[in-house]
Amino acid sequence: MGTQRRVDAGPDGRDETPEERADRQWQELIQEIRVAQTGVQILFGFLLTVVFAPTFAGLSQTDRTIYVITVVLGALATGALIGPVAFHRIVSGRKIKPEAVSWASRLTFIGLILLLATCTSALLLVLRVAMHNALVPWLVGGVVAWYLLGWFVLPTWARIRYTAEQPHGRARTQGGGRT
Incomplete structure (x- = not known):
């Protein structure tokens, strides 16, 4: 090797x-x-x-x-x-x-x-x-919105917000940590 x-x-x-x-x-x-x-x-x-x-x-x-x-x-x-x-x-x-x-x-x-x-x-x-009853689509829509927020919107927002380039080529982080 x-x-x-x-x-x-x-x-x-x-x-x-x-x-x-x-x-x-x-x-x-x-x-x-x-x-x-x-x-x-x-x-x-x-x-x-x-x-x-x-x-x-x-x-x-x-x-x-x-x-x-x-x-x-x-x-x-x-x-x-x-x-x-x-x-x-x-x-x-x-x-x-x-x-x-x-x-x-x-x-x-x-x-x-x-x-x-x-x-x-x-x-x-x-x-x-x-x-x-007619409440069903609203309940399902609310749950789907929650899934979309937690599974896709929030992670995408965090990806954009916390990986913006900073001086010295380091990614921007909260509290100095990295993921």
Whole structure:
């Protein structure tokens, strides 16, 4: 094994080789995926059992359609969030970890969007069955707004606000810390 070229400290202040950076980014991504995978798998598992409940036969055609859409979205989200593991396994040892991290990150982001759609659809179905009133779309819309705020808007705002370039090439941070 030859010597690895050190790279200058990047915007995150780390002095690491491209391989070390890819290893670190992969570990961070896997930790994030574990959280999302657990949630989507539990939700998907519950969704699969609904069709066998006695009350399923009494659902309206609209509610059955929402259910089918929800199950398909859950399956897609599960696939996207498990995809990075399969991707890594297939390309492992091929010396393309930076590329694998990039593709796994894309799959994870797609999985989060599909998880958002699954949660929205499941909430819509449950509230339609439970409440039967005009308040349902407003409640679902409020929850979706909350998801969008917490999952996408706030992180994007923080990314823009705290990574603006400062003098001496250092990223702007709150309290001197870095993430």
